[in-house]
Amino acid sequence: MTDSLLVDRTDAVVTLTLNRPDAMNALDVELKEALRDQLAQIESDRSIRAVVLAGAGRAFCVGQDLREHAKILGGGSTELDTVRQHYNPIALRLASLPKPVVAAVRGNAAGAGASLALLADFRVGGPSTMFLMAFANVALAGDSGISWSLPHIVGRARALELLLLAQPVRAQQSLEYGLLTELADDDEQVLPRAQEFAARLAAGPxxxxxxxxxxxxxxxxxxxxxxxxxxxxxxxxxxxxxxxxxxxxxxxxxxxxxxxxx
Structure with missing residues (x-):
C-alpha cells in the first residue's frame, strides 16, 4: 500500500482519500495504480457496502500529474498508454461498483479528477468546489469516462460546451447543472456530509x-x-x-x- 492513497473504514463504509495534497492530488502512476487495485479489492468485499472518494488538502483532484507526464514526453514517448492501463480500469470499476459511491468534492476537480468525481453516484461539494473539464486546455480529448458521464448528467449540448470551452464551473452552478448532488455551507463539512450520506446508503438494501x-x-x-x-x-x-x-x-x-x- 502507498501513502498516496489513504484507506479508512468505519463500519461498512470505506473512505478512499487521494493523498498528494502538495500536488493538489494530481494523479501519478503510483496513485493511479493504488486506486485501481484498491477498487478491485472493494468490489469483491461484500462487507463493504458504500464508498467515499475524497481528496486530501484544498483540492479534490486536478487530474493527470503533468510534471510526470512531461518527463514521459521528454523521453520520447507520445503514446498515452496510461489511459488503457490506469484510467479506463479505474473508470469501469467506479461506474460499475456494486455499491454506492459518494464523492466528497472539496476544491478543484479538474481533468481526470472531474471525471472520477462524475463517475460517483453522488457528489457533495462546498463553497470552494470547482469543476474544470480541462482536457482541451492541454490539447487533449476527454478521458476517464467523461464522454459518457458528463452528457448523462448535463446533456450533450452542455457537455460539449464544458469540454470545448474548458471554463471553470463554480459551486452553485455545479449544483444547478447536476454536477453536485448536495452543496454544504462550509468546506469543512464536505467530507463529514459525504460520509454521513454513505453511511445512510450502507444501511440500505x-x-x-x-x-x-x-x-x-x-x-x-x-x-x-x-x-x-x-x-x-x-x-x-x-x-x-x-x-x-x-x-x-x-x-x-x-x-x-x-x-x-x-
Whole structure:
C-alpha cells in the first residue's frame, strides 16, 4: 500500500482519500495504480457496502500529474498508454461498483479528477468546489469516462460546451447543472456530509442498489427490450434476497426494516 492513497473504514463504509495534497492530488502512476487495485479489492468485499472518494488538502483532484507526464514526453514517448492501463480500469470499476459511491468534492476537480468525481453516484461539494473539464486546455480529448458521464448528467449540448470551452464551473452552478448532488455551507463539512450520506446508503438494501445501478447503465444505453430483460433479471435476484423478505414482512407489520445487504 502507498501513502498516496489513504484507506479508512468505519463500519461498512470505506473512505478512499487521494493523498498528494502538495500536488493538489494530481494523479501519478503510483496513485493511479493504488486506486485501481484498491477498487478491485472493494468490489469483491461484500462487507463493504458504500464508498467515499475524497481528496486530501484544498483540492479534490486536478487530474493527470503533468510534471510526470512531461518527463514521459521528454523521453520520447507520445503514446498515452496510461489511459488503457490506469484510467479506463479505474473508470469501469467506479461506474460499475456494486455499491454506492459518494464523492466528497472539496476544491478543484479538474481533468481526470472531474471525471472520477462524475463517475460517483453522488457528489457533495462546498463553497470552494470547482469543476474544470480541462482536457482541451492541454490539447487533449476527454478521458476517464467523461464522454459518457458528463452528457448523462448535463446533456450533450452542455457537455460539449464544458469540454470545448474548458471554463471553470463554480459551486452553485455545479449544483444547478447536476454536477453536485448536495452543496454544504462550509468546506469543512464536505467530507463529514459525504460520509454521513454513505453511511445512510450502507444501511440500505445494497443488493437492490447494485441492481438499480446496473439497470440504469443498460437502460440508458440500450433498447426498451434490453431494459426489460435487465429489470427481469434484477428482480429475480432482488426478490430472492433476505432484505426483500424482511422489507415485506416489516411493511405488513408496520415496522422499519433492517437491511443486511444479502
Amino acid at each position: 445494497t443488493v437492490a442498489y447494485a441492481a438499480i445501478k446496473r439497470e440504469l447503465s443498460i437502460g440508458t444505453a440500450g433498447s426498451l427490450s434490453d431494459a426489460l430483460a435487465a429489470e427481469a433479471q434484477a428482480q429475480a435476484i432482488c426478490g430472492a434476497t433476505a432484505d426483500h423478505k424482511n422489507a415485506v414482512e416489516s411493511f405488513v407489520a408496520k415496522q422499519k426494516p433492517v437491511y443486511e445487504g444479502r
